């Protein structure tokens with residue numbers, strides 16, 4: 001009879017309860033009971049670890065509820081609905097289907113991770129057995145065997161350490177692959193090939209939407225696109241890579257422990273049942289202390305984001321803030337946002353401390369005590385049935401079992417705790433995926449709406465039902481309406497052909513730049529308007545008041561938005577074809593010389609030494625390659641450059657700097673003009689892009705653009721000195737009482753207009769002077785006729 005049967009037979013002799021029948025039933029269904037125990041354990045663990053948020057999100061209020069509610073127990077129906085509708089699963093599917101290469105790598109690293117975790121669990125089991133054996137050999141005083149065992153124990157350390165380090169490495173690789181996949185997925189909509197300005201539109205949408213949802217408990221998903229792409233994806237990848245270890249490692253530990261117990265212990269079935277019950281009760285108790293991790297993460301990220309944004313603003317506008325002595329105001333803003341973050345972190349720490357206490361106590365000590373009890377049970381029962389007289393061999397076997405089991409059980413109870421703690425990781429993953437999914441969905445929505453406006457190859461400037469293509473730029477009854485729905489101009493009509501430059505004038509805020517936003521495809525062409533534009537986006541170039549400069553070489557500033565690869569390709573192509581003009585490094589340096597920026601080249605001496613005369617005698621036609629044939633000197637220089645014997649070392653254009661920081665506004669505008677000369681588009685939109693350049697050089701810049709390079713400009717400029725470069729005028733007018741501006745388009749004779757303008761100014765000045773004279777005369781008359789003034793001759797009035 002087994003020890004177990006002996007125990008159960010003891011009370012039977014003294015009681016009238018049908019213990020025998022119960023025992024028979026129990027012995028018959030022992031396996032079923034064991035399985036029930038395992039199911040109980042699993043259910044309790046998953047229930048505690050379940051974190052499936054409600055999928056019935058429709059509006060923001062539902063979204064808010066979904067996060068403020070505690071996750072309800074895991075059911076099959078919820079799992080099914082989670083699988084089909086959850087943003088988390090959808091995001092994962094997107095990552096795995098869109099970027100096949102990353103998906104393959106993810107699968108590969110996951111397999112590696114699973115294999116390594118299996119090896120680790122097997123090693124742990126072996127080490128536990130060896131531990132027990134070592135104790136048994138010590139008790140049995142078998143030194144030789146003990147030493148052998150110790151050597152094996154020591155040697156096992158090599159694969160154990162190797163496995164651990166490999167697990168970490170594979171985890172890092174998994175995180176990297178997932179990050180790559182997720183970033184590529186988002187990038188497809190963030191900067192789409194179609195050239196659609198989704199980020200511009202999204203930012204517009206954000207400014208129009210609710211400003212701060214943090215206080216409402218749900219931060220704005222798209223409040224910070226850069227945070228999404230840089231931080232959230234990284235956090236997600238990191239958490240995803242750790243999850244297999246967090247989930248599988250403890251599960252394997254528990255399974256191996258259970259397996260070992262079922263082999264070595266007579267009480268395995270009962271112990272499992274008891275363990276299942278205790279684990280269920282423990283997880284129920286733990287639920288009371290478990291905070292809503294998803295909500296904590298979400299609010300924490302939003303507050304961090306706000307704090308970062310204020311700092312970024314401070315850095316971006318440092319000069320303006322410093323000159324305005326705005327440091328106190330900025331400090332207030334930073335302090336407030338930091339205080340909010342700090343207060344929330346304190347709350348978070350408090351909640352986590354309570355949770356960690358409950359976790360540690362229940363799982364480490366509660367279940368640990370239970371484990372020790374189970375380990376001690378065979379020793380006490382053996383001692384009891386043998387009348388407390390035990391053979392030494394039995395003692396050493398029992399001691400070995402005790403140590404091995406104790407180690408395994410304690411690690412199993414710890415594993416159970418870790419498994420439940422992985423709930424935090426799962427909830428964080430859900431939160432990150434939901435944020436990214438919503439961010440991606442917003443971008444997709446914008447791109448879908450703009451599929452009308454942009455072709456997939458990104459070749460067209462704009463597309464849509466109200467757009468057609470031609471050689472000209474025509475606006476036909478186009479209403480100018482802001483994204484927020486404000487009408488700026490009700491009906492805008494004008495048309496210009498190549499060679500017919502347009503001057504756009506009007507008061508501030510009437511919609512001059514907005515016209516260019518429509519032309520650039522940032523704002524849609526609203527019905528009943530219709531526009532005709534050149535089909536290729538390369539034919540229209542836009543230069544704003546403050547141009548964008550990348551962090552890179554001086555050469556890249558001129559080439560932008562072309563890449564270095566495109567530049568090299570163009571140079572090679574032009575050389576192969578034997579073009580008269582090759583836009584190579586030498587050409588770029590000449591352009592810099594043209595706008596007096598040669599000092600930016602590291603070795604500017606080279607421009608003024610040997611080649612001084614040449615550069616001075618340089619003709620714009622040579623650069624434009626339009627009318628004049630290239631001079632032999634330029635040919636010589638180009639071939640010298642090609643042969644690597646150039647007097648213009650490439651280092652000059654290779655300087656890397658933070659260009660907006662080291663260049664004055666005027667220099668930046670001149671560099672932007674060099675960019676325009678390099679690209680030589682058919683049309684150029686110049687939106688006050690020379691406002692900081694001295695009048696003489698500004699005229700020169702316009703002259704080179706229009707006359708030398710033959711670019712047709714559409715310019716907003718306030719200086720009358722630039723009028724002569726335009727053939728047509730578009731004048732926006734808006735009275736103080738008018739809701740929106742009207743636009744007048746006519747042919748423009750700058751000479752005549754300028755004469756009239758000067759005449760008008762003269763008349764106004766004369767009239768003003770006249771009015772002053774009349775007023776003075778009135779005053780003098782009044783003084784003379786005042787009755788109370790003592791009569792004296794103030795002036796002689798003839």
Ligand SMILES: Nc1ncnc2c1ncn2[C@@H]1O[C@H](COP(=O)(O)OP(=O)(O)OP(=O)(O)O)[C@@H](O)[C@H]1O
Nearest residue numbers: 204482483484488507508509510511512513514515
């Ligand atoms: N993205 C936007 N969303 C909503 N309104 C906008 C947006 N961009 C500009 N506006 C509004 O449209 C109006 C016209 O702006 P626009 O930049 O066209 O003026 P402008 O005529 O070029 O003025 P200025 O001479 O000062 O440059 C302004 O009132 C501005 O606030």
